[in-house]
Amino acid sequence: MEPSSRRTFLQQAAAGLGTLSLASAGLGAGELGGVKPLRVACVGGHPGDPEAGPGGTLALFAAAGHSVSNIYFNRGEAGVEGKTYDEAAGIRTAEAVAACKVLGARPVFVGQIDGSAVVDNAWVLKMEELLAGERPDIVFTHWPIDSHKDHQCASLLTIQVWMRAKVKFELYFFEVGSGVETMNFHPTDLVDITAVRELKRRAVECHVSQRPAEIYGPGIPGNQAIMEEYRGMQLGVKAAEAFVKMVGLRQGNTIAGLGD
Numbered sequence: 001m002e003p004s005s006r007r008t009f010l011q012q013a014a015a016g017l018g019t020l021s022l023a024s025a026g027l028g029a030g031e032l033g034g035v036k037p038l039r040v041a042c043v044g045g046h047p048g049d050p051e052a053g054p055g056g057t058l059a060l061f062a063a064a065g066h067s068v069s070n071i072y073f074n075r076g077e078a079g080v081e082g083k084t085y086d087e088a089a090g091i092r093t094a095e096a097v098a099a100c101k102v103l104g105a106r107p108v109f110v111g112q113i114d115g116s117a118v119v120d121n122a123w124v125l126k127m128e129e130l131l132a133g134e135r136p137d138i139v140f141t142h143w144p145i146d147s148h149k150d151h152q153c154a155s156l157l158t159i160q161v162w163m164r165a166k167v168k169f170e171l172y173f174f175e176v177g178s179g180v181e182t183m184n185f186h187p188t189d190l191v192d193i194t195a196v197r198e199l200k201r202r203a204v205e206c207h208v209s210q211r212p213a214e215i216y217g218p219g220i221p222g223n224q225a226i227m228e229e230y231r232g233m234q235l236g237v238k239a240a241e242a243f244v245k246m247v248g249l250r251q252g253n254t255i256a257g258l259g260d
């Protein structure tokens with residue numbers, strides 16, 4: 001196949017994967033130009049997850065004039081060696097706030113504790129209340145099959161809110177450290193992040209306590225640069241992010257015993 005026709009083939013294949021659904025949601029225009037501003041929210045497990053996962057896509061939404069909030073499930077309390085939970089939370093909250101400034105996002109903290117994630121009826125309602133307050137059109141969260149239970153729990157609570165259908169939004173799953181953290185992930189949507197790749201990296205690098213050089217370093221399983229380039233290759237561009245779009249009938253799930 002000629003390089004040019006191969007490129008066209010890849011782009012068409014990517015469109016078949018559903019690329020256009022996110023693009024038509026307000027990405028790629030560069031400015032709104034009469035398009036209704038969208039409210040976009042990203043539910044990530046720890047400070048750094050919204051940045052390393054869909055950070056480029058979030059930056060594109062923000063740059064196009066849409067409102068973006070990064071909703072951190074916890075403050076990374078267990079994630080700084082030699083520091084108490086309070087000290088680590090302080091360090092990582094500041095890093096998240098700095099990263100949000102780079103992306104053009106607003107930080108929100110859910111209030112769970114790193115490494116001790118809880119999924120129960122009370123937290124379904126708390127997450128529902130939080131997302132109701134955000135009034136999102138689009139929500140991104142972790143793919144639920146993930147080696148980290150904080151990622152799993154953030155995803156499950158968000159899925160429950162989507163299924164209960166009291167707060168209505170389009171739901172997309174993102175990947176982090178594919179093969180190591182995110183597992184069994186087969187994207188339906190790809191977004192070209194070539195134009196904001198460096199900006200995304202600057203946001204990831206705000207998380208100094210998480211040794212970002214290692215995340216982008218060569219030979220690391222789940223390597224950030226390889227993921228972006230691998231997804232880019234699938235779209236025929238230099239760098240991309242991949243998503244699975246949630247589809248299906250919202251059943252209006254209820255919580256037995258809560259009378260709702």
Ligand SMILES: [Zn+2]
Pocket residue numbers: 045046049148151
């Ligand atoms: Zn995480």
